[in-house]
Amino acid sequence: MAWVIYTFILAMGLSVGSFLNVVILRMPEGLSLVHPPSRCPGCGYRLRAWDNVPVLSWLLLRGRCRGCGQTISVQYPLVELAFGLMTLGLCWWQINRYGGDLAIAQVVYLLWPLLAVQVFLLGSLFASTAIDARHFMIPLSLCWLPFVVAVVVYPATAAGGWPYLGPYLPAGWAEPVMGAVMGLLVGMVLLMTGIIPASFADYEQVMRSLTGEEADTDVAGENALYPHPRREILKEVLFLMPAVVGLGVGWMLRSPVPMTGAMDAAVGVLGGALVGGGLIWVTRILGTLAFGKEAMGLGDVHLMVGVGAVLGWRDVTLAFFIAPFLGLLGTLLLAGLAVFHSARARVLPYGPYLSVASIVALLAGDVVTGWLGISAILAG
Ligand SMILES: [Zn+2]
Structure with missing residues (x-):
């Protein structure tokens, strides 16, 4: 069988x-x-x-x-x-x-929501890695599809009586997460109506106006020649302000009663998406302010929204911390290959490292948090 x-x-x-x-x-x-x-x-x-x-x-x-x-x-x-x-x-x-x-047929019947959602994420990561490595961009629809699938399939199957094995949030975090999501929606409306300016709006124009000689000194994906990244990143801070306020209001209104069933699943997916996107976005903002050049693309933020929705807050955080080690390893490996082939080292975008780290966290999240001795703290 x-x-x-x-x-x-x-x-x-x-x-x-x-x-x-x-x-x-x-x-x-x-x-x-x-x-x-x-x-x-x-x-x-x-x-x-x-x-x-x-x-x-x-x-x-x-x-x-x-x-x-x-x-x-x-x-x-x-x-x-x-x-x-x-x-x-x-x-x-x-x-x-x-x-x-249990018999394997029964296991597959009980696990199908988990397997379907995770295979869907695997497919998106596979395709976005291939596209990112070649074109230095990630199609946003590839990032958001896993989010949509998780936010539909997990709550629906939890309500339908399947055992819920997807992401969850600790009690008391549902209200802050809902507050932040509402704040993000407010930010979107303010952005679309032009009350908050879009960041890096002149990016294409500025980069195209560079002379050939200047452009040659720019390594693909480095964006070191863009003149005012600090000013632009502050526009993104402005965009995120309503979400921060929403998080705070939700925190004050939080209730100690844990959610159940479909609500528990929906909030777990939203919380994971928020943590995944949030970690990268905060890193992007701090890195850009510190180094004066755009750090991490917004594509990586979207990528980790999808990953967080499927993996949940704990494993997406784990992926966030695994990725830099893979990045270091990959850079050393590519530099070694370049020496061997006496060619210039090719810079890889960060997205593929995030993708691989996400798959490691998906498979071995329990194992790694066990090693680190934090699973007991998380459970409590
Ligand atoms: Zn032919």
Whole structure:
């Protein structure tokens, strides 16, 4: 029975990986994900259903187009295989973590909300990492989709009687979180009506006006040439003020009665999103004020909103602290490779490190907080 279920999970992962190929290729170009159907860029041959079977089709066609024989990039089957195996690994890990002595079919039935939401996050992180590494940008819809899925699926299934295993907040934190969320909405309205100015509004214009020589000295992603980042970041502080006020008001109104069921789940998701986005945004503001150049992109803030919604406040905080270590490791590794190939070191954006750190925290959050000896404090 177990192998049937795991084969099914692998097949699902491979298929989602197939779709991620389309997302990675089309989303940065602003193209539709469903239309037009995939065609060979060489001869326009339209892929039939049997040409779209993950990995197998590529192997059977020996990596060549059925129409014109042009090579099909090995990236397609590799992305499918990578995501299929990651999905299988994640589900296997969670099924064994929560399963106990129950039959595997029953475990999967009880765990499906958790597995679905986490695989969804995995897919968004996979696609945004691939896009970020290549284009130095993260599509915002990829960051917000996991938030939307978590904020719908977790409360709905908790209300429907499934055991709730998603993020939660300690008692007394629901009101401050709700206050902060309302403050953010107020900030959005003030921003849209122009009462609060948008930050870095002249960014594109300034960077385009640089002479070629000046632009060459700028390393991609460093933004060191933008003239007044401190002034601009204060506009973001202004935007966040209503949320800070909302948090304070909520704190004064907090009640010691814990929430239950769907409300508990909804507040847990919102709290995680707020902590994830908030940690990066505060770092961005402090870093920009301290160093006089834009520190961390707003894309990273959005990324960690989605991660926080799925992982919850504890594990997203863990991911935030794991990421710099991965960043250091990655930078050393890339510098080493550059020496080896006698090329200039390529700077990677921070998003991929945050993504990998998030997956570590997702899988091993319990283990790491256990090592650190803080799980007892958190539980109390
Ligand atoms: Zn062709």
